[in-house]
Amino acid sequence: MDDESFQGIRDKSPFIAWIHNISLNQQKYMKSKFSNIDFGHDVRYIIFIYDNPNCSQDDLVDMFCQSKGNIAKILKKFEDMGYIKREVNPKNRRKYMLNTTDKGSRLVPEYRRISKEWEKEVGISDEDKELKKRIAEIAYNGMKLIEDN
Structure with a gap:
């Protein structure tokens, strides 16, 4: 692609x-597949809770660099929708353990399956392990940089 604008970005x-x-x-793409629900990027919290049973709200704050208030609001929404539960x-x-409900536990594998379809369609393959590893390192370094300051 040359210097022409594409979706607001350029070379x-x-x-x-x-x-x-x-x-x-x-x-x-994911919104089009889950048209009845608009998770946006917030679905990552359900996935994190699914992958980390009994995690806490503080774990989410630390992982996603979000305020406690923002995380609490999102968790309340997902709790009201029946995807997570607090115990x-x-x-x-004084703390709660977070877990997915049956509804949330059914959602995550389906979400991952459709996400994998998207990756395949856009050209991300299993052979891109080094690229994925490098991007994960960059993400980790970014989190660490903020944490250290």
């Missing part, structure tokens, strides 16, 4: 603009 755009574009287009942590009664 000379920063790397992060391309990453953001990929993310937004994947989100639009008092018996080791610390």
